Amino acid sequence: MANVNQHFLELQGSYLFSEIAKRRTKFIQDHPEAELISLGIGDVTRSLPDAVINAMHEAVDELADSGSFRGYGPEQGYDFLIQAIIDGDYKTRGVSLDTNEVFVSDGSKCDVGNIQEIFSQDSIVAVQDPVYPVYVDTNVMAGRAGTFNSATNRYDNITYLSCNADNDFKPAQPTSRVDLIYLCYPNNPTGMTLTRAELEQWVQYAKANNSIILYDSAYEAYIQEEDVPHTIYEIEGAKEVAIEFRSFSKTAGFTGVRCAYTVVPRELKAKDANGQEVLVNDLWNRRHTTKFNGVSYVTQRGAAAIYSPEGREQIATLVDYYMTNAAIIRDGLKSLGLQVYGGVNAPYIWLKTPNGLDSWAFFDKLLSEAHIVGTPGVGFGQSGQGYFRLTAFGSRENTERAVERIRKLSL
Numbered sequence: 176m177a178n179v180n181q182h183f184l185e186l187q188g189s190y191l192f193s194e195i196a197k198r199r200t201k202f203i204q205d206h207p208e209a210e211l212i213s214l215g216i217g218d219v220t221r222s223l224p225d226a227v228i229n230a231m232h233e234a235v236d237e238l239a240d241s242g243s244f245r246g247y248g249p250e251q252g253y254d255f256l257i258q259a260i261i262d263g264d265y266k267t268r269g270v271s272l273d274t275n276e277v278f279v280s281d282g283s284k285c286d287v288g289n290i291q292e293i294f295s296q297d298s299i300v301a302v303q304d305p306v307y308p309v310y311v312d313t314n315v316m317a318g319r320a321g322t323f324n325s326a327t328n329r330y331d332n333i334t335y336l337s338c339n340a341d342n343d344f345k346p347a348q349p350t351s352r353v354d355l356i357y358l359c360y361p362n363n364p365t366g367m368t369l370t371r372a373e374l375e376q377w378v379q380y381a382k383a384n385n386s387i388i389l390y391d392s393a394y395e396a397y398i399q400e401e402d403v404p405h406t407i408y409e410i411e412g413a414k415e416v417a418i419e420f421r422s423f424s425k426t427a428g429f430t431g432v433r434c435a436y437t438v439v440p441r442e443l444k445a446k447d448a449n450g451q452e453v454l455v456n457d458l459w460n461r462r463h464t465t466k467f468n469g470v471s472y473v474t475q476r477g478a479a480a481i482y483s484p485e486g487r488e489q490i491a492t493l494v495d496y497y498m499t500n501a502a503i504i505r506d507g508l509k510s511l512g513l514q515v516y517g518g519v520n521a522p523y524i525w526l527k528t529p530n531g532l533d534s535w536a537f538f539d540k541l542l543s544e545a546h547i548v549g550t551p552g553v554g555f556g557q558s559g560q561g562y563f564r565l566t567a568f569g570s571r572e573n574t575e576r577a578v579e580r581i582r583k584l585s586l
């Protein structure tokens with residue numbers, strides 16, 4: 176028999192969503208008449224914008240004709256999309272990028288999961304806690320996380336940056352040096368953001384410590400407030416220390432269509448075993464072109480259409496719809512005296528569970544008394560204990576009904 180990669184056996188079961196499904200199924204069996212509302216999922220529900228649909232239809236027609244047919248495209252993405260990204264998402268923010276600094280892919284989950292491959296096995300990794308599980312699990316698979324300690328609910332070799340109400344969900348910088356820092360803003364699951372000045376401090380930390388920031392900005396489109404940076408490269412010097420991940424999933428309803436991109440500036444350097452400087456961009460380019468064969472032409476045409484005037488207007492409408500839901504949840508829960516975070520620059524509302532209930536006890540209460548499914552905060556990490564996540568991705572009607580039901584609970 177062959178040996179398996181032992182590191183995979185250090186992974187903890189995806190306890191969170193399987194446990195939610197289990198409790199939900201049991202509740203439905205016991206109460207078949209109950210109308211459940213799910214505010215737990217991190218998936219969008221509104222259909223694709225017209226501009227995207229039209230562009231995709233046209234692209235399909237092009238493929239139907241041998242004269243305009245396209246086979247394999249560039250692994251890094253077509254120039255028409257890369258240029259639209261550079262002009263639409265960066266030039267508008269005063270950031271210039273070259274076309275070889277943008278890598279189009281089929282999702283940010285893959286990109287944030289794969290990026291660790293190009294860094295040394297002994298890299299020290301820091302993550303926010305609570306956290307999007309992909310960052311941790313992919314480092315576990317690579318053997319960087321050490322063993323899981325069930326008493327602390329944490330891996331021995333990962334540096335966890337606690338985010339809680341006391342620090343306004345803005346983690347303190349690591350007290351000992353780390354190589355890689357995953358930051359997610361606007362944050363999933365807490366919905367919180369950093370100001371420009373606060374992000375500047377992270378860039379300074381990375382410069383002072385020769386660290387690299389892996390900046391996941393999947394929810395950039397939801398930013399409403401002025402002082403929240405739209406890209407880490409708005410911060411001076413960030414190109415020397417940061418990789419940025421963006422996705423069309425939450426921006427334009429692409430969770431099923433699949434398209435995202437990663438920016439790896441040519442200024443970003445790391446060192447090899449002999450201490451010689453290596454351009455991180457060269458390594459990512461090599462990795463991407465070796466292991467990935469490009470996003471479909473039809474999808475890239477759809478993504479590029481987001482940057483047209485109609486496309487921009489339509490995604491603004493989409494984001495408005497979800498952010499109105501977010502305000503309904505946020506204001507509704509606040510008026511009940513609950514402590515509520517997020518929901519201002521992100522489609523997630525993070526609440527402190529009332530009366531000191533732990534995350535799962537509140538999950539059960541909400542399910543059994545209000546027939547609402549949410550996500551227990553502790554599922555995202557130990558610092559999420561005593562918190563709970565609701566999402567704004569539902570329909571308006573369900574969002575309003577859910578808040579009415581919560582209003583009737585005795586909390």
Ligand SMILES: *Cc1c(COP(=O)(O)O)cnc(C)c1O
Binds near residue numbers: 285307
């Ligand atoms: C949804 C999400 C993504 C995007 O994933 P895709 O693979 O592009 O759909 C990335 N990071 C976080 C934190 C997310 O919540």
